[in-house]
Amino acid sequence: MPVHRDDDRSSLAEIARDAGPRYRTATEYVEATLRAAILEGRIAGGTALRQEELADAFGVSRMPVREALRQLEAQALVDFMPHRGAVVTEISADDAADNYAIRMALEPAAFALSIPALTAEDLDRGRELIAEMDAEQDPVRLGELNRRFHMSLYARAGRVKLLALVEQQLAAADRYLRFHLAAKGRDHLSQDEHRAMLDAAEKREAERAIGILKAHLEKAATTIDEFFRTRDRRS
Amino acid sequence: MPVHRDDDRSSLAEIARDAGPRYRTATEYVEATLRAAILEGRIAGGTALRQEELADAFGVSRMPVREALRQLEAQALVDFMPHRGAVVTEISADDAADNYAIRMALEPAAFALSIPALTAEDLDRGRELIAEMDAEQDPVRLGELNRRFHMSLYARAGRVKLLALVEQQLAAADRYLRFHLAAKGRDHLSQDEHRAMLDAAEKREAERAIGILKAHLEKAATTIDEFFRTRDRRS
C-alpha cells in the first residue's frame, strides 16, 4: 500500500492544474468557446448562428449547441427568434451606453465595499496587472488584463453575486475595447487613472478612489459614444 | 372581400390580448412557468429538479425542460452540476444581502435617469399601483404590484438593458417578500415611502426622491437580514 505523502497530493494537483481547463460536458465547451469568440469580436454582431454549422465546427451534435445558445441568450449575447434561430446581438452606441450605465452603477458600489478590506496581496496583484498591460500588445489579452485589474480592486467586496454581475458586465465591455483602441490608440489606455485608483485604495481614501473610478468610466463611455457618432455620421 | 375597418384591428387586438400570453415554444412555456414558481416560492430552495418528473408534469419531453433549465441557470435561479442535475438555488441572509447590494446600486441610477422624463401618465400609474397594493391580500400579487410600481418610477430611464437588469433583480427580490411580510405584517409595507417617492419625483426633486428610495431599500434589507439572523439563531 503506497504511503500518502503530502507531496503526492500537491504534485498531482499541479499536474491536473497544468492540464488546463477540461470541459466536463460538450455544452460547457461550446458555450465557453462561443462566448469568448463573441466577446473578443471574432464573431460580428448580426451574424446568424446556424446550429448545424456550429455542430460541425465543434464536432458535436446540434443538441449541446442548442443548450449553449440558450445560455448565451440569457446572457444577452445572442437573440433568439422562434423557428428563426439565434443571431449575435448587435452592438451600438445605445448598447454601449447601457453597458456603461450599468457599470457606473455597479462598480463604484463594489469598490466601496471592497476598499476597507483590500489586502497587500490584492494591491500587489493590481500593480502587476498594470505592468503587464504596459507591455501587452494583443488587444484580446489587454481586455482580459484590464478586466482582471478592475476585479482585483473589487475582490474584497464580499458579495459574490454582485461581483459575478460586475464581471459579466466587464466582459461585455470587451466587445467595445477594439473601438476604444481604434479611437484613442493603444498607449493611451488611462494607465494613470489605474495607478491613481490603486494609490487611493491603498491609502483607504475611499471617496477619492471612487471618484477616480467614476471619472474613468465616464471618460471611456464618452470616448466610445463619440466614436460611434462620428462613424455613424459617415454612413 | 371584407372591408378593413379600424374597428377590426382594435377589437382583434383586444381579443388577442385578453387571451393571455401564448407560448410559441414548449421551452418558453416551461421556462416561464418554472421561473414564476421559483420566484413565488412555490418551489423551495434546494429542491432537486428531475428532468423526467418535470417533463411529465408539463406534458412535454425532457428536451424543452433541459433548455429551460439552462436558461434558469444563467439567471442564477438553479444550480447545475454535471451529471447530477439541477437544484433550485438556496436563499439565505447572504444571498438577500447580495440582492439588495445590487438593487441599491442599480435602482437609484435608473431612478435618476428617469425622473426628468417621467410623464403624468407614469405618475398616475404609480398612484394606481399604490392604491391596488393597499387593497391586495395575496402576497404573490402584492409582489407583482410592488415590482410594477418600482418599474413605473424607472420607466423613462431610457436604458433598456439597465431596466431589464433592474426588473430581474426586483423579481429575484420576490423570493424574500414572504419573509418581509412574516417579519413586518402586511399593512406595514412602506406605502408612505412609496407615496413620498412619487411626490418627490413629480416635483422633480431628484435628490430627495433618490434619498427616499435608498432609505427604503436599506430598511427592507435590514428587515430581512434581521429576520434571517433571528431565525438562524433559533436553529
Added chain:
DNA sequence: ATAGCGTATATTGGATCCAATCAACAATTG
C-alpha cells in the same frame, strides 16, 4: 401590374433512443 394565396425547401423545435456518469451498496483484501 400587383396584391394575395399556395407550395417547396431549409432550418429549427421536439421526441425518442443510446451512452456516459454518478451514488450507493456489496464484496474483497490487507
Added chain:
DNA sequence: CAATTGTTGATTGGATCCAATATACGCTAT
C-alpha cells in the same frame, strides 16, 4: 475491521430522427 475496489440502478448528456414553422418563390385573379 477498515479501506478500497467492483457492481448495479438511476439519472443526465448526447445523437439521431421526425414534426412544425418560416422564408422565398411562383401562381392566380382582379
